[in-house]
Amino acid sequence: MTLQGHYDDPRIAKQVAWFSNNQTYIDRVMGRGELYLYHIIAELERNELPLELTLLPVVESAYDPFAYSRSHASGLWQFIPMTGDRFGLKQDWWYDGRRDPLAATEAAISYLKYLNNYFEGDWLLALAAYNSGEGTVRRAIERNEREGKPTDFWSLQLPRETRAYIPQLLAISRVIADPESHGIVLPSIPDSPYFDIVDLPEQLDLVKAAELASIDSSTLHKLNAGYSRWVTHPEGPHRIVLPIENIAGFKVALDNTPVALWAPIKEYQVRSGDTLSKIAAEHRVNIGQLRIQNDLQGDLLKIGQRLKIPGTGLDHHPETASLLSYRVQTGDTLWQIARQHDVSIQDIATWSQLDINTPLRPGQLLNVKKGSSRVTGATVTEKKINYQVRRGDSLYRIASKFDLKIEDILSWNKLNPKSYLKPGQQLTLFVNPLRI
Structure with a gap:
C-alpha cells in the first residue's frame, strides 16, 4: 500500500x-x-x-x-x-x-x-x-x-x-x-494462484470444456468472460482459463475426447437456391468465418458442394438450444417478428447473423425461439443503467441499441407508448452486456 x-x-x-x-x-x-x-x-x-x-x-x-x-x-x-x-x-x-x-x-x-x-x-x-x-x-x-x-x-x-x-x-x-x-471481517483467501491458462490446438466449446474439467459452467464462464459465443475464438489463439485443481483432469479428459467433439464442425451439402448468407443464417454462424473455414474467396457456391460449418457453442447454450427457423413474409418487420416470438430484436440479429439496419427480404430465413428465458425486469445477467435520451432517439432506436423490447422500456419507465421522448429525459434500462 x-x-x-x-x-x-x-x-x-x-x-x-x-x-x-x-x-x-x-x-x-x-x-x-x-x-x-x-x-x-x-x-x-x-x-x-x-x-x-x-x-x-x-x-x-x-x-x-x-x-x-x-x-x-x-x-x-x-x-x-x-x-x-x-x-x-x-x-x-x-x-x-x-x-x-x-x-x-x-x-x-x-x-x-x-x-x-x-x-x-x-x-x-x-x-x-x-x-x-x-x-x-x-x-x-x-x-x-x-x-x-x-x-x-x-x-x-x-x-x-x-x-x-x-x-x-x-x-x-x-x-x-x-x-x-x-469492525469488518475479511474472508480467508489462499495466497496461491487460483487459475492458470490452458493452451489448446483447436476451437473448444465452453460447455464441453466445463464438462471435461468437472466444473460448473458458471465458474468457467466467469474465468473466461471474454468469450461471447460460449466457444473459443475460431481464429485463435485457442486457450481457456481453469482452476488449477481441475487442469490435470481436464487434460486427461481432453486427450481422450476426439477433436471432432471439441467444437463439432458440421458438414453441409449445397442445394439449389442456397446462398452463403442463407446457409450462415440457418446454422447460426458468421459469414466471414464460413468463408475462412472453407477457403472461399467470394460468395459463389455450386450445387453439391460440401461446406464445413464451424461450431459456435450456441447449440449447447441454455438460452439458444431450441432455436427454430422462421421464413420472412411480405410486410414483416424485425420488431413484429421479435414481438411475435417473445424475443428481442438483437436476439434475432445475433442468432441469424443479421445487420438490424438491413431491410428484411420475403423468403429470408431467420432464427427465432419460442418461450424466451428473458423476462420483463432484471435477470441475473442483466445490469440496471440510467440512460439519458439524446436528440434523434426513439424507442425503436434505443431498444435496438441495447437489445431490449420496446414494451419492456415502456413498462420499466411507466411511459405512454404514444408520448414522445425528449432530449435529456432519463430512462431506466436493464441490459445484458453479452448481447450489446
Whole structure:
C-alpha cells in the first residue's frame, strides 16, 4: 500500500463509514474477487504499482466481469470500447477483451502506468484520469493554473462522479488495510494462484470444456468472460482459463475426447437456391468465418458442394438450444417478428447473423425461439443503467441499441407508448452486456 498518506483525509470519512457498516457488501464483493485477486496482486507487484489498485475493480465493477455501465464501459476494469482498442483489447463478434479478466488486467496496468507517468507520479491525478480521461483532468489543472489555484486532485473542478471516485477507492483501501478497527471481517483467501491458462490446438466449446474439467459452467464462464459465443475464438489463439485443481483432469479428459467433439464442425451439402448468407443464417454462424473455414474467396457456391460449418457453442447454450427457423413474409418487420416470438430484436440479429439496419427480404430465413428465458425486469445477467435520451432517439432506436423490447422500456419507465421522448429525459434500462 502506497497511498496511506491520504487515508485520514476527512473527505473520505463518509465512504469509510459506509464500507465499515456494510459487511454483507464486503462479503459479496470479496466473494466475486476471490477468483481474480491473487492474479491481480501478482501483476501489480510485478509492475511495482500501488497495491491499492487491486481494489479499483471494487469501485469500478464490484468485481463483476460482466459489469456494463451507461457509458458502455465493460468488464472488471470498465473499459469503454475506444480505450479498450487503444490498449490492445480485441473486440469482435466472438470475443470482447474488455470482459477477459486476464487481458483486461494487463491493459488496465498499462493504462495506469501511462497515466501515472503523464501526471508525473501523482497517483490521485492518474486515478482521476482513469475515471474521466486525461484530457478532462489536464483541462481542470490548466484552469486552476490560470486562476492561481492549487492543482492537486482535491482542488480541481472535476465531474461529480470523479470527485467521489477517488474517496471511494481510498476509503475501501483504508478499511481493507485495517479491517479489525472498522469492525469488518475479511474472508480467508489462499495466497496461491487460483487459475492458470490452458493452451489448446483447436476451437473448444465452453460447455464441453466445463464438462471435461468437472466444473460448473458458471465458474468457467466467469474465468473466461471474454468469450461471447460460449466457444473459443475460431481464429485463435485457442486457450481457456481453469482452476488449477481441475487442469490435470481436464487434460486427461481432453486427450481422450476426439477433436471432432471439441467444437463439432458440421458438414453441409449445397442445394439449389442456397446462398452463403442463407446457409450462415440457418446454422447460426458468421459469414466471414464460413468463408475462412472453407477457403472461399467470394460468395459463389455450386450445387453439391460440401461446406464445413464451424461450431459456435450456441447449440449447447441454455438460452439458444431450441432455436427454430422462421421464413420472412411480405410486410414483416424485425420488431413484429421479435414481438411475435417473445424475443428481442438483437436476439434475432445475433442468432441469424443479421445487420438490424438491413431491410428484411420475403423468403429470408431467420432464427427465432419460442418461450424466451428473458423476462420483463432484471435477470441475473442483466445490469440496471440510467440512460439519458439524446436528440434523434426513439424507442425503436434505443431498444435496438441495447437489445431490449420496446414494451419492456415502456413498462420499466411507466411511459405512454404514444408520448414522445425528449432530449435529456432519463430512462431506466436493464441490459445484458453479452448481447450489446
